[in-house]
Amino acid sequence: MNDYNLIVIGAGPAGTAAAVRASQLGAKVLLIEKSSFGGTCLNWGCIPTKFLWEACNTVSKIKKSVSYAITAEMKEHSFALLIEKKNKNVELLSKGVRQLLASYNIELIEGSAAFSSAKTVEVKRSNGQTENYQAEKIIIAAGSVPSAIPGYQFDHIKFIDSTDALNLTELPKSLLVVGGGAIGVEFASIFSALGAQVHLVEKQNQLLPGEDSELAEEVKKGLLRQGIKVETGVSSFEEPAKTNDKILIATGRKSNTASLALEKTGVKYGPKGIEVNEFLETSVEGIFAAGDVDGRSFLAYTAHAEGVLAAENALGTKKAITYSTIPKAVFSVPPAASVGIVNGDKTEGMITGKFDLAANSRAFIEGERRGWVKITAEKSTGVITGGQILGAGAEELISIIALAVKQNISLHQMSREIFFHPSISEAIHSACEAALGKCVDLPRFKNRS
Numbered sequence: 001m002n003d004y005n006l007i008v009i010g011a012g013p014a015g016t017a018a019a020v021r022a023s024q025l026g027a028k029v030l031l032i033e034k035s036s037f038g039g040t041c042l043n044w045g046c047i048p049t050k051f052l053w054e055a056c057n058t059v060s061k062i063k064k065s066v067s068y069a070i071t072a073e074m075k076e077h078s079f080a081l082l083i084e085k086k087n088k089n090v091e092l093l094s095k096g097v098r099q100l101l102a103s104y105n106i107e108l109i110e111g112s113a114a115f116s117s118a119k120t121v122e123v124k125r126s127n128g129q130t131e132n133y134q135a136e137k138i139i140i141a142a143g144s145v146p147s148a149i150p151g152y153q154f155d156h157i158k159f160i161d162s163t164d165a166l167n168l169t170e171l172p173k174s175l176l177v178v179g180g181g182a183i184g185v186e187f188a189s190i191f192s193a194l195g196a197q198v199h200l201v202e203k204q205n206q207l208l209p210g211e212d213s214e215l216a217e218e219v220k221k222g223l224l225r226q227g228i229k230v231e232t233g234v235s236s237f238e239e240p241a242k243t244n245d246k247i248l249i250a251t252g253r254k255s256n257t258a259s260l261a262l263e264k265t266g267v268k269y270g271p272k273g274i275e276v277n278e279f280l281e282t283s284v285e286g287i288f289a290a291g292d293v294d295g296r297s298f299l300a301y302t303a304h305a306e307g308v309l310a311a312e313n314a315l316g317t318k319k320a321i322t323y324s325t326i327p328k329a330v331f332s333v334p335p336a337a338s339v340g341i342v343n344g345d346k347t348e349g350m351i352t353g354k355f356d357l358a359a360n361s362r363a364f365i366e367g368e369r370r371g372w373v374k375i376t377a378e379k380s381t382g383v384i385t386g387g388q389i390l391g392a393g394a395e396e397l398i399s400i401i402a403l404a405v406k407q408n409i410s411l412h413q414m415s416r417e418i419f420f421h422p423s424i425s426e427a428i429h430s431a432c433e434a435a436l437g438k439c440v441d442l443p444r445f446k447n448r449s
């Protein structure tokens with residue numbers, strides 16, 4: 001039996017961040033991973049999807065090159081080669097994660113971890129060998145797995161999940177995407193841009209359920225412009241399932257608790273994940289959970305933040321995360337991002353300001369004029385409560401609004417800031433001015449009075 005200050009189960013964003021922070025704080029750390037270092041995010045999620053999205057974006061840039069008097073020739077591209085390149089990049093990044101962990105002297109074990117008691121973990125190696133490890137504290141960061149729909153089990157050939165979709169070696173002629181959340185929208189957009197005929201169905205009446213309805217509508221329009229068939233409020237997809245080559249079920253993910261033997265610990269968990277308090281401690285003292293496995297967010301950067309926090313709390317502090325100011329983004333065409341309050345323009349006590357990227361000089365230069373920035377603030381105080389961005393770079397710029405929301409910055413303060421010119425971020429400044437009815441870059445009739 002080997003003793004550690006901390007054992008971390010799972011080397012995704014949550015587990016990796018937890019292990020590094022714990023080591024920085026002087027703990028002796030063991031990290032156990034049963035599959036690939038970097039977890040879902042790096043191997044089967046954020047990174048591979050954005051790699052493919054960037055490939056599609058590059059094609060669109062090549063097509064636009066004529067606007068800059070450049071003649072670029074588009075040769076036939078190979079889907080199989082693109083997937084190979086994606087795999088190489090993922091491999092490189094995964095190696096980088098191992099190197100990062102090794103630089104902190106974190107002990108790494110490849111194998112599947114299961115609890116044998118609240119303080120002991122049994123690791124089963126791929127050769128069947130088992131070993132037991134003991135620690136004062138344990139962080140469960142086992143992530144999540146795709147969830148199926150009742151009546152439609154994954155056969156991983158026709159009915160596929162997001163991991164299967166990222167490992168196809170041949171582009172399907174037609175693809176039915178079931179689920180219009182961020183993952184469904186991204187796959188629909190990518191596969192359509194690569195040449196597949198795509199049909200997207202969503203059960204709710206809008207794409208990106210829960211998101212600002214104006215933003216969701218723009219995302220839908222973007223998909224339609226790409227030539228994707230989009231249907232919302234759909235209760236059955238039996239008919240299109242018969243006619244499409246592949247059916248990608250992207251209706252959500254579930255906490256990955258199956259192989260952990262949690263019953264041996266007393267840790268409470270349910271279909272929504274492992275239950276944790278605000279300090280990410282489970283119902284059993286000394287056992288923490290971070291990332292997708294606690295079912296709170298299903299986002300890599302939240303998982304990362306929770307990993308850091310769980311490690312700090314496991315080693316003595318008591319800190320909590322504010323979830324309401326975490327931004328979200330979807331890589332549609334163009335991308336869309338959001339933070340804080342949604343539908344501010346329809347919410348009592350709020351004022352909004354909007355600025356179109358068509359009037360932003362940098363967007364004009366980049367040939368990316370489709371989009372806008374919408375800012376919402378409290379009418380009485382002017383304190384910024386949320387915002388949405390549609391357009392190139394939305395996922396980068398949304399963090400500026402997130403910071404403003406988190407720090408209770410007001411429209412007045414923001415409109416006194418001086419943003420770099422020419423930049424798309426200026427549109428945030430202009431939207432704040434517009435909310436105050438005094439945007440000097442908008443004609444009088446477009447300013448709120």
Ligand SMILES: Cc1cc2nc3c(=O)[nH]c(=O)nc-3n(C[C@H](O)[C@H](O)[C@H](O)COP(=O)(O)OP(=O)(O)OC[C@H]3O[C@@H](n4cnc5c(N)ncnc54)[C@H](O)[C@@H]3O)c2cc1C
Nearest residue numbers: 010012013014034039040041045113143291292298299300
């Ligand atoms: C297609 C797709 C696209 C996405 N895009 C984005 C995006 O753009 N931005 C974003 O923020 N989020 C994105 N996500 C979500 C993001 O990937 C997850 O939120 C994030 O990976 C969660 O991190 P985690 O550390 O909690 O879990 P994971 O990344 O799932 O890592 C958990 C790790 O634990 C290991 N493990 C599980 N059980 C055991 C065990 N018993 N023993 C040992 N090891 C174990 C697993 O093998 C895995 O490596 C995407 C997800 C998908 C599927």
